[in-house]
Amino acid sequence: MITIDAMMVCLDLSDLDEKLVAFSRSVCERLQVRKVYFVHNIKLYELADDFREMLGDLDLGKEVESNIADIVSEQFGNITDYEILVGQEPITGLILADLVKRYKVKLTLLGKKMSDKGTGTQGIKLLRILPCSVLVLPETASFxxxxxxxxxxxxxxxxxxxxxxxxxxxxxxxxxxxxxxxxxxxxxxxxxxxxxxxxxxxxxxxxxxxxxxxxxxxxxxxxxxxxxxxxxxxxxxxxxxxxxxxxxxxxxxxxxxxxxxxxxxxxxxxxxxxxxLKVPLWLVYSxxxxx
The missing domain is CATH 3.40.50.620 (HUPs)
Structure with a gap:
């Protein structure tokens, strides 16, 4: 029987997040997943100076975490133990790789938009750096x-x-x-x-x-x-x-x-x-x- 002690779900605050969280629930319903980490990294250096001024004293990390919590509450529920992790590091791949090692993540879920909506370069970078198997969900895929x-x-x-x-x-x-x-x-x-x-x-x-x-x-x-x-x-x-x-x-x-x-x-x-591809892609490392 396939059991997964820890699974990580990478979110990017796009429309695909709701589908990815719902898909993670489907995975947990079919396989024995003991804990899920919903993760997003805020790259503050990409924010324009005028936008940073507009934010003022707003705690952006808490706001993002609250947004993710709403999606998880609606699409995932309490099917298994989970935790929401929001970071603010300059290089997303490195913080995700560190989380994989720290929490002994066996499987990472990534969403993927069609080629006319993005280059997919970030996904390739993550596939090369994450020391675990990766399950890719295209935006058009069925559960x-x-x-x-x-x-x-x-x-x-x-x-x-x-x-x-x-x-x-x-x-x-x-x-x-x-x-x-x-x-x-x-x-x-x-x-x-x-x-x-x-x-x-x-x-x-x-x-x-x-x-x-x-x-x-x-x-x-x-x-x-x-x-x-x-x-x-x-x-x-x-x-x-x-x-x-x-x-x-x-x-x-x-x-x-x-x-x-x-x-x-x-x-x-x-x-x-x-x-x-229009179907999920499971890339497996032994x-x-x-x-």
Missing amino acids: NIRKVLVPIDFSENSLHALRLSKALSDQLQLQLETMHVYRLPTQFFPLISEEEAVKKAVEVVKGKFAGLQKRHPEIAGVPFTLVRAANKNIAERIALHLQKGHHDLLVLGLKGNNAMPGLSLGSVPTEVYNSD EDEIR
């Missing part, structure tokens, strides 16, 4: 999750994502499908037959998945789909398969990079995040990678 898709590349990280997805699907009685996107070495065409190359690639990948099922009997019954990248990149193929299969949640495993001070997001998760 009604029935089908889960987890792409794998046969690494230990994608296997961790698959195990989590299987546990989630068993716990909530969801449909689960895994997929792999493969590429062919087109630079060797026409020296080798494309038909033979496809046949060999399919044979090799199916053999890998069969071996994976033997080593991990818990995933033996999970449906597996093999997709050729062809003229699209891996992220585009994942997005197309997600839409075609009417999946409601996408889970991706992430790999840490010990040579860097932060965590490495990777090109495919970055491209997937930057696309206008405990070993976090350590």
Whole structure:
């Protein structure tokens, strides 16, 4: 059973906050979440001087906390223990990363607007710096999750994502499908037959998945789909398969990079995040990678 000792919900005082808080309630209703931290950081240096003068002696932190409390009261209620944290630090990512470490946060919820409403650069920064798994909620996403898709590349990280997805699907009685996107070495065409190359690639990948099922009997019954990248990149193929299969949640495993001070997001998760997905995206780090 999936249990989450501490979950953090990042709010930005936009219209998306109400939906994000309501989604956090949905997560708590489905999973065992012991405590939730609703967090916002006020970047005072971004305020114009004339606006600061207008504020006068107003305690902006208390006003923001009161605003968040109203949203939480309406959209979250008392489903589990929670705390509202409002900071005033110059760099949002650093204070959030510190909160993750201090309160041993296992999962962070982020909202995401469509690309025509923002660049999403702040979200990418947070994904790179937060030492925990992240669940991204697009503004158009539904809370009604029935089908889960987890792409794998046969690494230990994608296997961790698959195990989590299987546990989630068993716990909530969801449909689960895994997929792999493969590429062919087109630079060797026409020296080798494309038909033979496809046949060999399919044979090799199916053999890998069969071996994976033997080593991990818990995933033996999970449906597996093999997709050729062809003229699209891996992220585009994942997005197309997600839409075609009417999946409601996408889970991706992430790999840490010990040579860097932060965590490495990777090109495919970055491209997937930057696309206008209409379903929640769960980006998963294993405990070993976090350590």
